[in-house]
Amino acid sequence: MDRLANTVRPYAWGSTTAIPELLGTAPTGEPQAEMWMGAHPGAPSRLDRGTGPRSLAEIIDADPEAELGPGAVRAFGPRLPFLLKLLAAGSPLSLQVHPDLAQAREGFADEERRGVPLDAPHRNYKDANHKPELICALTPFEGLCGFRHPAQTADLLEDLGVDDLTPYVDILRASPEADALREVLTAVLSAEHHAISDTVERTAVAAGQLAAKGGPHADAYAAYAGLAHHYPGDPGVLAAMLLNHVRLQPGEALFLGAGIPHAYLSGLGVELMANSDNVLRCGLTPKHVDVPELLRVVRFEAGDAGVLRPEDIGGEEVYDTPVDEFRLSRFVLAPGAAPHPLASATPQILLCTAGTVRLHADRDGQLAGAPADGPAEGPAEGPAELALAPGESAFVPAGERITLSGEGTLFRATVVA
Structure with missing residues (x-):
């Protein structure tokens, strides 16, 4: 297991205080919108296994099966299939939807054939993957999700x-x-x-x-x-009025599948998504809005926002979603509770959001189905114990057994494979 050094993205809509307060650091006065944990090429996490800091993407590329496990590589290819974030909205994000997998592959291939540069402002598809996502509130959280019933x-x-x-x-x-x-x-x-x-x-x-x-x-x-105050005259304000307005309490979550219009308005949350950048915007943004393509992707289906609450499975609180690229769960460790064993044949990122959580590595063996020789750089070369404070995270390679102890809250991101 390895402690991660992560990048905070300074998008204009970010809160200036929420992430610093969680980390226990002084605000810079600049917006701090998202802290990324994973191997996304835009801002991969970094770790040090004794030879100096390296990106998690580079380490996975060196030996995907050892780091991710054979099952995850078979299912999703030789890359980490999810991206974990802390998201802190100080003002509304754009109203947007994400394509399904077939739409993403078709749209990406079409723009590649037409020679649209990847960094072009009118480019819709940055990759050939879909982007289902889950947001779990750490503070009271406000958003828009899915179409309200027309009547x-x-x-x-x-x-x-x-x-x-x-x-x-x-x-x-x-x-x-x-x-x-x-x-x-x-x-x-x-x-x-x-x-x-x-x-x-x-x-x-x-x-x-x-x-x-x-x-x-x-x-x-x-x-x-409030949307009209932030985006005066923007037609996205009227589009937003077609959507369910929802307030999440800490621990509640929303799952956003393909074609579901949504926007986050305010609050701090843990966000987990498939590893993609594909976004089609409906408004509340100065960025490109491709109306014909948007209408091709949006699912015109009305319903409730569908607030998720976790199901307790042996002390692990699991947020059930219909995708395999990611699985989010939460551990709330009480004072004096027995250590909680945690093992997985798939990769994990663990994020502490409250208290202090200790990770203890079991050096006696690995899980059945894990690479016999362990990761190329070997989890055994890392520390036998890590203490995570709020906002700190760790990467656990496939097959490594660890035990959780301490007093606090820990989110676990992994895959279903």
Whole structure:
């Protein structure tokens, strides 16, 4: 097992205080949006096995089966298939969706054939992979997730009393669900800029007034008015009003599958996703919005946001999701509790978010199915014990047995293989 040194990404929407508070460091005054843990080429974690710092991506490339395990390599190829993050939203992120695997492969191949540079601002597909993701709240967390039922959205829009919204209300009431959602989203994102900007401004004023009055939709109206404050005149504000507004309490989570429109608005969370950069934006951003491609990817299906709560399986609290590239679980270690053995034939990243958690390596043997000789650089060459404080993390190669002890909270990211 190896302690990780991780990169914090300074995106403009990041909180200036949330990640420093977790790490126990002084704020820099600059936004600190995401801390990445993994082997993504954009910001791979680094570790030192006695020969100096090296990137986790480089170490995995040197001997994928030893680090990831044969099962993970067979299932996902010779790379770590997930990326773990701390995400700290100080202001809203863009409204976005992610493609499914077939769409990502087709879109990436098409842009490659057309010679669209990978760093081009209008490029949609940075790789050929899908990007399902899970966000688990560490603090109260606010977001938008999935389409609200059209009749409910029609009521919410009608109560605003903005005449420009009447055509959308009529469509949402009269058309079948998928047709209604598609037609309204298309109309909003394709409208003439000046006209839609005026509508957004009037809608934001009305939403702010209704939020101040209270009532069952006050939180949602406040959120939409806040979006308009951050992105004045952006048609994404109206697109966002089609979505469920959700507040997560610490320990609750959301799973975002392919084609589900979503946006994170505020809060600190642990995010786990497939290792991809593919994002199609619907608004709330100055970046490229490809409306035709977006409409091809979005799933026009309404439903509840689907808040996840973990299931306790022998002291490990597991967040159940329908993907194999990642699996997130949590250990809450109480004072005086017996050490908790932890073994896996797949790679793991362990992240402490509260207290102090100690990792003890078992040097007596490895799991059945793990490489007989261990990783090329060998977990036995690493420390026999690591103590993780909040915000600190460790990489555990496939097949290494460890035991958890201490008092605190530890998140475990691994794969299903």
